[in-house]
Amino acid sequence: MTFKLMKLVSQSQLSSWLPSIHPQVWIFAIGRFLSEVGTGCTLFYAPIFFVNQLGLSATSVGVALGSASISGIVGRITGGSLADSEYWGRRRTLLLATAISAIASLVLAASNNFTSLVIGSLISGLGIGFYWPAAEAVVADASQIDNRRETFAIARLADNLGLAIGIVLAGFLIAIIGSYRWLFVIDAISFMVFFGVVYVGISETEQQQIEESEKTELFAAWMAVLSDRRFLVYIAVNIFFTIYISQIHGTLPLYFKNFVFVESTTKGFTETTISGLFAWHLVFAIICQLPVTSILKRCSHTLALTVSAIFWAIGFGLIWVSGTTPSDHLIWVTLALGVFAVAIVSYTPSAASLVTELAPQNQRGVYFSINALCWAIGSFIGHPLGGWALDQPQIITNSYWLGFILSVAIAVAILQYLNRILAD
Numbered sequence: 001m002t003f004k005l006m007k008l009v010s011q012s013q014l015s016s017w018l019p020s021i022h023p024q025v026w027i028f029a030i031g032r033f034l035s036e037v038g039t040g041c042t043l044f045y046a047p048i049f050f051v052n053q054l055g056l057s058a059t060s061v062g063v064a065l066g067s068a069s070i071s072g073i074v075g076r077i078t079g080g081s082l083a084d085s086e087y088w089g090r091r092r093t094l095l096l097a098t099a100i101s102a103i104a105s106l107v108l109a110a111s112n113n114f115t116s117l118v119i120g121s122l123i124s125g126l127g128i129g130f131y132w133p134a135a136e137a138v139v140a141d142a143s144q145i146d147n148r149r150e151t152f153a154i155a156r157l158a159d160n161l162g163l164a165i166g167i168v169l170a171g172f173l174i175a176i177i178g179s180y181r182w183l184f185v186i187d188a189i190s191f192m193v194f195f196g197v198v199y200v201g202i203s204e205t206e207q208q209q210i211e212e213s214e215k216t217e218l219f220a221a222w223m224a225v226l227s228d229r230r231f232l233v234y235i236a237v238n239i240f241f242t243i244y245i246s247q248i249h250g251t252l253p254l255y256f257k258n259f260v261f262v263e264s265t266t267k268g269f270t271e272t273t274i275s276g277l278f279a280w281h282l283v284f285a286i287i288c289q290l291p292v293t294s295i296l297k298r299c300s301h302t303l304a305l306t307v308s309a310i311f312w313a314i315g316f317g318l319i320w321v322s323g324t325t326p327s328d329h330l331i332w333v334t335l336a337l338g339v340f341a342v343a344i345v346s347y348t349p350s351a352a353s354l355v356t357e358l359a360p361q362n363q364r365g366v367y368f369s370i371n372a373l374c375w376a377i378g379s380f381i382g383h384p385l386g387g388w389a390l391d392q393p394q395i396i397t398n399s400y401w402l403g404f405i406l407s408v409a410i411a412v413a414i415l416q417y418l419n420r421i422l423a424d
Contacts, residue, residue: 022142024202025151029158031197032135035098036159038190040166041173041183042105044253044278048271049180051254056114058254062387064117065250068125069380073373075129080369081222083134084362090141093134094198101127102191109184125376127191132372137364138202140356148356152349153293157286164282171275225366230421231358235374237305237414240407241347242378243385244312247404248340250379251386252319253278258390259397260322260329273330281337289345296346301357302419304350306412311343313408320401323394 050061079097082088104124111117135155143151170183225231256277257268269277296304318336322329351371359367389400 020147021151021154025139025142025154027197027201028135028138029155031194031201032155033158033162034197035190035194036162037166037169038105038187040163040282041170042108042187043163043249044167044274045170045174045180045183045271046108047250047254048257048274049183050111050117052257053180054112056117057387058390059384059387060114061117062250062383062385062390064114064121066121066380066383067118068121068128069376069383070125071122072125072129072376072379075126075131076133076369076372076376077129079130080133080365080367080372082130083137083365083369085365090134090138090365091198091202093130094138094202095195097127097129097131097134098191098195098198099127100130102188102195103127105184105188105191109181109188129372129376132375133365133369136352136355136368136371139352140359140364140368143356148353149293149297149349150290152352153289153345156345156348157289160282160285160289164279164286167275167279167282171272171279174271174275222366224360225363225370228358230418231355231367231370233414233418233421234354234358235370237411237418238351238371238374239377239381240411240414241305241308241312241351242374243382244316244378244404245344245375246379246382247386248281250383251390254390255319255323255397256333259394260333269330269333277333277337280334281341284338285341285345288342292342292345293349296350300419300422301350301354302415302422304346305354306415308343308346308350309408309411309415311339311346313405315339315343316401316404316408320398320405323398323401 046065047058047061050056050064051058056064075097079093082093082096083090100123104120104127107116107123108120111120139152139155140148169186173182173186174180253274256274257271260268296307299307315336318332318339322332322336325332355367355371356364386400389397392400
């Protein structure tokens with residue numbers, strides 16, 4: 001039934017201006033959308049809840065949320081290997097990931113101190129770690145060279161649409177019931193629904209069924225990846241991007257709440273305003289995703305990533321202005337989040353496509369595993385760093401964003417080097 005529904009969707013007028021996308025990608029995108037609705041309920045509100053409701057310091061919350069990266073490293077390494085395994089595969093890895101993530105959300109819903117927050121974060125990191133290598137490999141397997149960026153863009157579009165709806169839903173729920181804990185319960189339910197979509201609608205991808213001669217031993221596969229100089233240079237610059245993204249998810253919501261004051265008051269933005277701001281960020285990302293992907297398809301991967309880096313620098317500059325200007329704070333923040341949206345949609349399809357092209361077909365799980373490790377490292381660095389900055393005097397907190405602008409110059413330099421070695 002689900003397959004037939006997706007076949008009808010793929011034959012609709014919408015597909016007349018979209019490239020030919022494999023039906024399984026559409027099914028998987030629906031599952032991701034439903035899951036991200038739950039994630040959107042908690043992603044931007046978790047720091048506010050644990051700092052302003054439970055009374056934990058911003059630094060301790062940053063450390064706790066960053067601890068997910070520790071278990072995430074284990075999950076990503078194991079998940080990548082399982083995704084490539086003929087005995088386990090992408091589908092089972094996804095089922096395991098969604099089950100673990102549902103448990104993590106329930107633990108976080110019951111958290112009332114630093115210890116329980118760390119435990120929930122560690123379980124969450126493990127689930128995320130199992131998820132991403134398999135998820136990216138499923139999309140890569142279902143894509144072709146001529147539509148690879150668009151295929152990954154569709155998956156990201158589903159993610160952003162779900163997040164946007166989740167953020168708006170969370171804002172309404174907080175305004176009505178005043179409880180943040182129910183947001184984590186909704187997140188757990190969304191993971192259970194995603195589990196069902198994967199169980200019913202996702203089959204093991206055909207390209208995963210490789211010949212015996214093509215199979216690579218686990219140790220040899222990891223050694224081959226770690227000796228791929230082009231891929232390692234990409235990983236170095238990718239860590240910069242994941243640190244930037246961690247600031248949007250972990251640092252900016254609390255910064256808007258506690259540091260960017262509404263004119264003529266000493267109060268930051270309300271939860272409803274923050275909800276609207278991040279919903280705008282994601283809606284604009286949804287609007288820009290396919291057009292930006294289409295424009296940048298004419299560019300090399302490294303040029304597309306350079307464009308993304310430049311937008312990140314502009315966005316951080318606008319955040320600095322929003323915290324230092326005497327007026328029009330909402331306008332500057334709105335502009336910054338719009339620029340960040342373009343930065344993200346410029347980054348994600350090109351990054352995933354580049355990994356797909358660098359990876360041998362029978363090692364995609366391992367390659368995407370290391371690629372996903374960048375997100376764990378970015379979170380491990382970005383969350384505690386952001387928490388530390390928010391615990392400092394206002395002048396240091398505001399200057400924090402200028403440091404990211406300087407870091408973009410380093411990222412661009414690495415990208416230029418990567419472009420040279422890719423051309424060799």
